[in-house]
Each structure stands twice: as C-alpha cells, then as structure tokens.
Amino acid sequence: MITLGAVIMAVGLEVFLVPNQVIDGGIVGISIMLSHLSGISLGLFLFVLNLPFIYIGYKQIGKTFAFSTLYGIVILSISTALLHPVPAFTDDILLATLFGGVVLGIGVGMVIRFGGSLDGTEILAILASKKLPFSVGEIIMFANLFILGSAGFVFSFDRAMYSLLAYYVAYKMIDITIKGLDESKSVWIISDNHKELGDAILSRLGRGVTYLHGEGAFSGDDKKVIFCVITRLEEAKLKDIVADHDDSAFLAMADIAEVRGGRFKKKRYSLVMI
Incomplete structure (x- = not known):
C-alpha cells in the first residue's frame, strides 16, 4: 500500500501539478521550485532533501517509521522520474489544481495510513511541537504558507494561489483517505x-x-x-x-x-x- 500510495502521489505531481507550475507544501513544494530553477530532476531533490528528516525520524520516532518513510520516498522519487516525460493530462489550470490535489491527497493518505510519510516537514513539526507553544498542525500550516507563498516569486502569484487551493484539496483528501468516508x-x-x-x-x-x-x-x-x-x-x-x-x-x-x-x-x- 505504501508503494501504491507513493506512485499515486507521483501521478498527481507529474501528470497534473508540475506541468502546470502548481506546487504542494513541504519538502515536495521546495523540491518542485528547485527543480524548476536548476533543471535537475524532481526525484533527486525529493530524495536528497528528505534524507536528513528520515535520519531524525529514525533517532526520535523509531526505525519502523523511518524505514517505511525511506521506502516511500524512494518509490516516489523513481516514479516521478519515470512519469516526467508523460504529457500533462490537462492544460486547464483549475482542473489540474483540483484533480491534482485529489490524486495527491489520496496517495499521501494511503502512505500515512500504513505507517509511513512522504514529506520530512511532518517529522520536523512533530519534534518542534515539543519545544514550541504550537501544535503539529499549526507548525505545518505556518511552514507551508511560507513555502506556497514563495511560489509567487518562482512562478507567478496566480500560481501561488492555485498552489494554496491544491494544498487545501490535498489536505481534505488525506483526511478522508485516513478516516474513510463512513467514519x-x-x-x-x-x-x-x-x-x-x-x-x-x-x-x-x-x-x-x-x-x-x-x-x-x-x-x-x-x-x-x-x-x-x-x-x-x-x-x-x-x-x-x-x-x-x-x-x-x-x-x-x-x-x-x-x-x-x-x-x-x-x-x-x-x-x-x-
């Protein structure tokens, strides 16, 4: 299920969001912007930037979680590289944002539900919440608002607003995937x-x-x-x-x-x- 979830997330990124210059939050969003600026493969940034957080997760949370996260990120990195030549499913920016957020959220939710993670921001937020007067959700929200806002300088500010919409849709789909429709x-x-x-x-x-x-x-x-x-x-x-x-x-x-x-x-x- 972690394999399937990582592949589904890669589809959401490479078939919907990335070709239309829409980003997600966290390390994924930073990786998309760095890949756009440097021309280096998105999968390479996803893997390299998440490694320090996987190590922290191994030390602070547990080896099972760390290995599940490492495996999911490896699958995600490989899948994005393989799907990169695939043309965008749609050029309509709104459709790409909505459907990309849905597909992305389903993939991430599946991985989380089966004990892994695809973004080091979550690990950092868990550890930071122990020392800061903020919850994990608040820390992730603050970090992602900064990252999504940065998309306005890398791409354009209308793309930053679409990115915020995609992030919200993905967030809701993660919640539905983890809890189920009939909770x-x-x-x-x-x-x-x-x-x-x-x-x-x-x-x-x-x-x-x-x-x-x-x-x-x-x-x-x-x-x-x-x-x-x-x-x-x-x-x-x-x-x-x-x-x-x-x-x-x-x-x-x-x-x-x-x-x-x-x-x-x-x-x-x-x-x-x-």
Missing part, C-alpha cells in the same frame, strides 16, 4: 434512564452498548454511563433516540479513526430514489 463515532451517554436508552439503541440501531460505572463529582451519586460506537450516518437517529427517552441526558460524541474487534460492523447503506 465511526464513539458515544458517551449519562442518563437516569440508562436501561431504556440502552435497550432502544440495541433494538432501533442494532448497536451493542456497554454500561460503565460512574460517580458524579458534585453530587456523589452513582451513575451509569452508556458507551457505544456508531457510524456517522447513524448520528441523527441516535440523537432522536436520546431525545425520545431522556431529553436531559448528557450526550458526548467524538470521531474515531479506526475500530477493530468486538461485534462492531459497518452497515451497508443504499440510496433509494422515490
């Missing part, structure tokens, strides 16, 4: 009618529930906490169930990237045209 949600419900609520979730949603023991910090009363896992498509129905049985119940939900084990299975839904 799961964890649910916590605190209610005096926990038994009726639990039975209703079992019968109407077909989802298993677990009763946890809790204690109110203010009142000191014993509480039953209902825990269950649902899909995003079942969220509205669950809220209706809670409102029907106890409109004063405490309800909290959070996104879950992955669910394994137990009896949880994602249901297949179909749309019916009436």
Whole structure:
C-alpha cells in the first residue's frame, strides 16, 4: 500500500501539478521550485532533501517509521522520474489544481495510513511541537504558507494561489483517505434512564452498548454511563433516540479513526430514489 500510495502521489505531481507550475507544501513544494530553477530532476531533490528528516525520524520516532518513510520516498522519487516525460493530462489550470490535489491527497493518505510519510516537514513539526507553544498542525500550516507563498516569486502569484487551493484539496483528501468516508463515532451517554436508552439503541440501531460505572463529582451519586460506537450516518437517529427517552441526558460524541474487534460492523447503506 505504501508503494501504491507513493506512485499515486507521483501521478498527481507529474501528470497534473508540475506541468502546470502548481506546487504542494513541504519538502515536495521546495523540491518542485528547485527543480524548476536548476533543471535537475524532481526525484533527486525529493530524495536528497528528505534524507536528513528520515535520519531524525529514525533517532526520535523509531526505525519502523523511518524505514517505511525511506521506502516511500524512494518509490516516489523513481516514479516521478519515470512519469516526467508523460504529457500533462490537462492544460486547464483549475482542473489540474483540483484533480491534482485529489490524486495527491489520496496517495499521501494511503502512505500515512500504513505507517509511513512522504514529506520530512511532518517529522520536523512533530519534534518542534515539543519545544514550541504550537501544535503539529499549526507548525505545518505556518511552514507551508511560507513555502506556497514563495511560489509567487518562482512562478507567478496566480500560481501561488492555485498552489494554496491544491494544498487545501490535498489536505481534505488525506483526511478522508485516513478516516474513510463512513467514519465511526464513539458515544458517551449519562442518563437516569440508562436501561431504556440502552435497550432502544440495541433494538432501533442494532448497536451493542456497554454500561460503565460512574460517580458524579458534585453530587456523589452513582451513575451509569452508556458507551457505544456508531457510524456517522447513524448520528441523527441516535440523537432522536436520546431525545425520545431522556431529553436531559448528557450526550458526548467524538470521531474515531479506526475500530477493530468486538461485534462492531459497518452497515451497508443504499440510496433509494422515490
């Protein structure tokens, strides 16, 4: 899957973005600009510029992550070199930006999902967040705004704006690829009618529930906490169930990237045209 993800990312770069002078963020964006200015292969810059960050990742994060990242970057570098002679799929700058961002995001998301990385900026951001009062996402965003802004001086400022659009599309596709379209949600419900609520979730949603023991910090009363896992498509129905049985119940939900084990299975839904 890392191999496939790296090849897909190379397609997004060499078939859509690079021929239209649109860049991505991070080391990839720097490599595209340096390749344009020097005429040297993009794949060579991708490999060389990422090596220091792979070494840092090996020392600070772990050898499995470092070797997976090294392997993905080698495949990416080779793939970009092989795809470079392939003509651009489209000369329409907007189509190239949108579809390039989608393809790029799918490739990067696949690699991240299976334990690797294709850009050293992420490694640097993880380590820098430990010493700076910023999150990993904020550090990556600041770095990429500077890199994407630099594209205005290397290419043109309209290309820099298209690059920002491509980066946003790729970011959203990475999120979708990692989490999936039918993402799961964890649910916590605190209610005096926990038994009726639990039975209703079992019968109407077909989802298993677990009763946890809790204690109110203010009142000191014993509480039953209902825990269950649902899909995003079942969220509205669950809220209706809670409102029907106890409109004063405490309800909290959070996104879950992955669910394994137990009896949880994602249901297949179909749309019916009436």
